[in-house]
Amino acid sequence: MIVFEQVSKRYPGGHEALSEVSFELRHGELVVLSGHSGAGKSTLLKMIPVLERPTSGRVLINNQDISHLPRAGIPYLRRSLGLMLQDNRLLYDRNVFDNIVLPLVIGGMAPKDAARRVHAALERVGLGGRDQEMPIGLSGGEQQRVAIARAIVKRPSILIADEPTAHLDAAYAHEIAELFQSFKSVGVTVIVCTHDPALFAETRPRRLVLRHGKLIEGAE
C-alpha cells in the first residue's frame, strides 16, 4: 500500500534528513514511527502527502509513484489521506462543525451527507453534540480529538498522525492512543509518529525506528 524505496532527503545546506530508507506498509497495519528529535520522522511522514519530495528514491502509494506527482495532482492525493500533523491546525475562528466539515466541503460532498459524516466522526471521538462549540473553549485533549475527527471524517484508508499525543497529560494521551488503535480494527492503515511508543504497545503495532535519518528497525 505504501512503499518507500531507497528514499533520501537532503535539504539545501547539506543536512541529510533521510538516508536510503526502504520499507513497505500493508493495508490495515498500525505502524508506530519513533526516533530521537531530528531523526527524520516528520520528514518521512511529510513525504506521503507530498509536503516534501525525496531527493532520491521513490515513494509509492497503491502502486502510484508520488515522488514526481505533478502539482495539480497533489490536492487529490491529499483528499484520500487522513492527516494530523504536529499541532492540531484547527481554525479558531470557526466552530467545531465547520472545522470538521472542511475536508468534505473541499471534496465537494453534498451538505446533508457532510453533516451526517461530521456528527458520526464527532461521536467516534467522543465529542457528540459539541459541534457548535468554538475550539478555543475546548481542552487540549478535546482539541486533539477535533483534529482526529477532521482527519477521519473522509473515512480515509490511510491515517497519518505526527505526535498526536504531544503536550497531553497521561490520561488524555492514553485515550488518544486507544482511539488510533481502534482505527486499525476497521481496516485503516495508521502511521503514528511518537516519542512515546509505549502508549501504543497494547496492540503490538509494527515499529519503525529512525536514527540520524536511517531506518534501524522495522524495515521488514
Next chain:
Amino acid sequence: MMGAWSYQHRKAIAHAVGRLLRQPLGTLLSALVVGIALALPAGGFVLVDNVASLARGVTGSPEISLYLSLDATDADVAEIESRLRKQDALSAVQFVPRDVALKQLADNGLADVLDGLERNPLPHAFIVTPRQEDPALFEQLHQTFAAWPKIDHVQLDAAWVQRMHSLLALVELGVSLLAALLGAALVIITFNTIRLQILTQRAEIDVTRLLGATDAFIRRPFYWLGCLQGLLGGLVAWAIVTGSISLLRGSVESLAQAYGAVFALNGPNPTQVAGLLVVAVTLGWLGTALSVRRHLRESE
C-alpha cells in the same frame, strides 16, 4: 455535484460577506475610496452625455445650402432637385427661388438697397437637411454637391456643429483617460486589500491546502471578496454621481432659463448604472486575480 458546487460558492460568498461585515470601518473606507475613484469618470461621462444632448437641442437640425449659378435654367433646377430627392442621406429638400430670396432680403430691411439694383443678384438655392448629424456625412455631402454642374457654392449652415462634435470627442477622450487611470488605481487598491487578506488568512490557507484544497477552492472566497468590494464601490459611485447631479440640477436649469433655453440635467440611466457596476466588479475581479496569482504561490 452541482449542489456541492453551488454550496461551495454559497460558502465562499458567506465567508467574503462575513469578512466585510467583521471589518465595517475598513469595508466602508475601501468602498469610499473605490467609489470616489469611479465617481469621477462616471460623472464625467454623464456630463458629456448631457452636454451632447444640449448641443443637439440648441442647434436643431443642421442644414446645407446649395447656391446655383446665376445662369441656371428651370431645367437645371429641376435636374438638381431630382438628384437631391434621390439622396437617401437627406431627410428634407427645400427649394428657394431667387425671387423669394430677394423678397426675404427686402423684408429683412434691405428694401432700399435692393431697389437700387438693376436686376436680382441672388441665385436660386436649395436648403437640404441630412438625416444624421454626422460630421463625416456632412463633409461627404458637401463634396458631392460641390461637384455637380450649375452648383456655384455649397455652404454648411452648421459648421460649428462639427466643431462641437470635435470638442465633445476631445472631452470624452480626456474622461476616458481619467477613467483608465482611476481604473488602474482601483485594481491596485483591490490588489493590496486581497494581499493583506491572504497574509491574515495564511493559517487557513495552509490548513485547507493540507486537506486537499485546489488552487481554485482557495482562490474562490478572495474572488468573491474582490468582486463584492468592487460592487460596493460601484454603488457608492452611483450614489455620488446621482447625488451630485441632484444638487446641480436646479442651478443648471436656472442658468439655461436665463439664456432662454430649456435644459434638464439628467442622472445616469439604467444602462449606464449597470455599466458602472459591471466595470466596478470587473476591476475588483482583476485586482483579485493579479493578487492571488502572485501571493498564493508565495505562501506555498
